[in-house]
Amino acid sequence: MSGAGVRFDGEAPAAGEEPQSTATLAAVAEAAGVSASTVSKVLNGRSDVSPATRARVQDLLREHGYRRRGGGARQSPLLDLVFHELGSAWAMEVIRGVENVAREERLGVVLSESAGRLTPGQTWVEDVLARRPAGVILVLSDLSADQRAQFTGRGIPFVVLDPAGDLAEDVPSIGATNWQGGLAATRHLVGLGHRRIAVVGGPPTMMCSRARIDGYRAALGVAGLPVDPGLIREGDFHHEAGYAAGRELLALSDRPTAVFTGNDLQALGLYEAARELGLRIPEDLSVVGFDDLPVARWIGPPLTTVRQPLTEMAEAAARLVLDLGRGNAPVTRRVELATSLVTRSSTAPPPGS
Amino acid sequence: MSGAGVRFDGEAPAAGEEPQSTATLAAVAEAAGVSASTVSKVLNGRSDVSPATRARVQDLLREHGYRRRGGGARQSPLLDLVFHELGSAWAMEVIRGVENVAREERLGVVLSESAGRLTPGQTWVEDVLARRPAGVILVLSDLSADQRAQFTGRGIPFVVLDPAGDLAEDVPSIGATNWQGGLAATRHLVGLGHRRIAVVGGPPTMMCSRARIDGYRAALGVAGLPVDPGLIREGDFHHEAGYAAGRELLALSDRPTAVFTGNDLQALGLYEAARELGLRIPEDLSVVGFDDLPVARWIGPPLTTVRQPLTEMAEAAARLVLDLGRGNAPVTRRVELATSLVTRSSTAPPPGS
Incomplete structure (x- = not known):
């Protein structure tokens, strides 16, 4: 065509x-x-x-201190929102948050996907520069220094939501307290009496995943429990990774009695692995997820998980980028919203306790 | 703010x-x-x-036969996509399809929500007219005659995806074979030996839901089975509606041995109701969903469902609206893509058979 x-x-x-x-x-x-x-x-x-x-x-x-004058006056009433990967319920929560602010401000939200790359391509940058949005929100993506200079030179503000990598110091961002979330999830399991607790992380390139695993380590350390490297798995944030890690972990001769997964989709994969092996949740295996997507309430048994306030984070990112565009200096350009443990039916004391 | x-x-x-x-x-x-x-x-x-x-x-x-000349030349490289309700995995499948075509055509996708109304408001229309997109895709929404005239007068083509209501004859649309889907789902259950088969529909204002229920009736009729009005429930397309209908249906003294739900989210609600009542799926109760969202594969047991090719439908809608904008007369302005039954583990012969 x-x-x-x-x-x-x-x-x-x-x-x-x-x-x-x-x-x-x-x-x-x-x-x-x-x-x-x-x-x-x-x-x-x-x-x-x-x-x-x-x-x-x-x-x-x-x-030469060049800064385009009057750039703000030539903006389109649009907000650009780019994901490194669309397609999950996670992305939908973020979209809803950005839409909430866009509706108030009467801005259109332009959605795009960097096709799995963490840094968007030059074609995308050219298209965004051409449409001159009021701001750009990057989800789990980062701009190269060159790309940042192009946006800054054109007076287009940008904010990174849930930073995946190590951001340059001057990049404004909104995240969640991932380390605290990992700590709370693991403490909950320790408090129930579990001693063999596994963790399934996301990609090691994502700082949010590293922070969750470090929170897990901290909880074990504070409780005086050893960290067993054989119980730490990494994968991506998809269902299949949780399934694969679950099959491996649950086949261990000294298998864990509880697993903290990097997100809810991985927890769904772990449920499937447990089902295939005839293990009951929570009687034989406790599971804690991360995110609190709608599906966490709907599966059987309903999933205990760490709530990440995705919609609120997206709202905060949209407000921050508009503030920056208006020349309002925010108190802080780096914000982490609090995570919280939501206890449902997938966790219980370990078998035989 | x-x-x-x-x-x-x-x-x-x-x-x-x-x-x-x-x-x-x-x-x-x-x-x-x-x-x-x-x-x-x-x-x-x-x-x-x-x-x-x-x-x-x-x-x-x-x-006076007024038609703005040269309208095409002043378009923005944007496609407008409006949902009556964002927030489900269903919407994400549609977004992915539109993004696929937009990426090929180097168009930005502007996403909006008509906030639960089936006809978008005038503010939204004004904003779309102001941004002059290459086309508009309406999902489960319909324009009023007045709104249609405004878009037509400005040379902005539009297409309705999965029409919810009775569309005017000249409105181009892409849908799915909902009636055939309802027929296939119910025939599958009849073939397994079920005689007491319930159906949970979506809102009666949505033609797609009516078509699915009519397919159910047709399958029973062809099999010589009576249609029991007490086994037909209507709700919305959310998890909660499936749960509520499930609690009612499964409390009947002569309860159904199988339920065909209007979509996968309702099926999840039905799973929860069955779990609470101690009924096993599929041993005590067979369930068939509709849509085949990713979650259908992930729940326990994996759900037998009618696949609706949402991503392909969205791609077809995007291509159709761009064709219309280029003045290419498509062979047909109304297309229904085929649904198909995907058999997984939530269906089995009725208990005692």
């Missing part, structure tokens, strides 16, 4: 520049040894500029 | 009009006894025009 017959005004015109800015652009072009049109291409995020030239021009723009 | 400091160019300028169009506008203004500015407001979907004036102007625009 071709694009014939549909034409878009994809590139933002340079209208609205102040004379001071135009003078700066000319100076930057001269210093960089390129044409003014090349400087304009860099500002517009076009891909037909070599990475070396782009970097040189961006450095000079910063040195 | 106020909008102070953020200004948007909310209204589309009238640039790009052909001289013929301008002459038409003047003629319409004169015939309607209003100013040219009022005619322009009607075309731009502004709310500060009385309904009577709006209707009169729209009638005259049609009579």
Whole structure:
């Protein structure tokens, strides 16, 4: 299917520049040894500029203190929301939060997916620069330094929600208290009398997953229990990873009596592994999840889990990015909302206790 | 939180009009006894025009054969996707399908929710007219005749996905073979030997739900089994409705041995009701769902369900709306994609058979 017959005004015109800015652009072009049109291409995020030239021009723009004037006035009434991966109920909770704020502010929410990459591609950046949203919310994604410079140069604020990686210090972000959540989940199991407690993490590249596992270690340490590396598994955040880790852990000769999973979908996979092996939850095996998606209430038995306030986190991210766009300096550009343990029916004292 | 400091160019300028169009506008203004500015407001979907004036102007625009020229050239590279209700895994399947096509076509997807109403509000219409998307996909929502005229007048094509109501004949739509799905689900249960089969429907205002129940009736009729009105329940498409209907049906003295639920979430609610009453699935009760959401594979026991190809339906809707926008006349403007029964572990012969 071709694009014939549909034409878009994809590139933002340079209208609205102040004379001071135009003078700066000319100076930057001269210093960089390129044409003014090349400087304009860099500002517009076009891909037909070599990475070396782009970097040189961006450095000079910063040195010359260039900042597009009146950028706010040319914004579209849109908020960009990008996921590294759409498709789970987790993403839906986030979408609802952003929609809540967008509706109040009468902004449209433009949804996109970085197709599994943690850093969105240049095509996406060009499209966002062209549509000039009031702000960008990145979920489990991070911009490269180059991409950040392009957004900053165009006056488009951005916020990272639930940071997956190690963020640069000046990147505003909203997260949850993952370490506290891991601590609370494991303490709950220790309090019930469990001594052989396993943990299933998400990808080790995700800081949220590392923090949950560290909370698990801390709870064991405080209780004077040893940390057995054989009871720590890592995978991705999907159902299948929980199933695979469950089959392995539950086949151990000295199998765990409780498992803390990195999220609710993994817990569902663990339920399936337990079912296949004829183990009853919670009589033979206790399970604690993470997230508190709607499905956690609906499965049998209803899942004890660590609630992550995803909708509230998304609302906070949307408000923060709009505040930044309005030039309001927030008290803090890094916020972690509290997690909390929700006790349901999937946890009980260990068998024989 | 106020909008102070953020200004948007909310209204589309009238640039790009052909001289013929301008002459038409003047003629319409004169015939309607209003100013040219009022005619322009009607075309731009502004709310500060009385309904009577709006209707009169729209009638005259049609009579004068007014059609904005060059509208396609001024589109934004956006697709609007509106749900009457976000928040379920169902919506996520649809979003993924629209995103698939949008990524190919390099369009941004603007997501919104009509806040539970089946017809979106005028604020939403104004915002869509202002952002001039390449097309609009309405999910379980319908436009009023007045709203349709506004979109048509602005050259913005729209398609309804999974029509909930009785659509006007000229509204393009993509659906699924709901009647066939209800037939297949019920035939499967009849084939296993069930005679007391209940059905839980969605809201009676939704044609998709009526079609599923009619398929159920047809399967019973063909098998020579009576339709017992006491075994037909209606609710909404949420977990809670399945739970409530389940508690009622399973408390009957002559309780059903099988239930066909209107969707997978209702089936989850029915599972919970069965669990509370100590009934085992499938030994004591067979259950068939509808949709085949990811969770259907993950619950215990995995759910037999009617697969509705939601992602493919959404892709088809996105392609259809873009085709319409390009002036390509599709072979048919009404398509129903096939449903299919997916047999898992929640169905078995009735107890004692």
